[in-house]
Amino acid sequence: MRTALLAALAAASLSAAVPAAAAAPKGVIEDDYPRALAEAKARNVPMLVDVWAPW
Secondary structure, X not given: OHHHXXXXXXXXXXXHHOOOOOOOOOOOOOOOHHHHXXXXXXXXXXXXOOOOOOO
């Protein structure tokens, strides 16, 4: 019982110490090309497409 309680407390403290994934900055649209294109056309601004590959 005591070991389970200590494990639960350790897990809770680790999850609190690791920040959640940061939200995209204002004006950034991730993984929705049609929406990004429509918004750029509506605002009459250029669109930057940033692509990468893990290899």
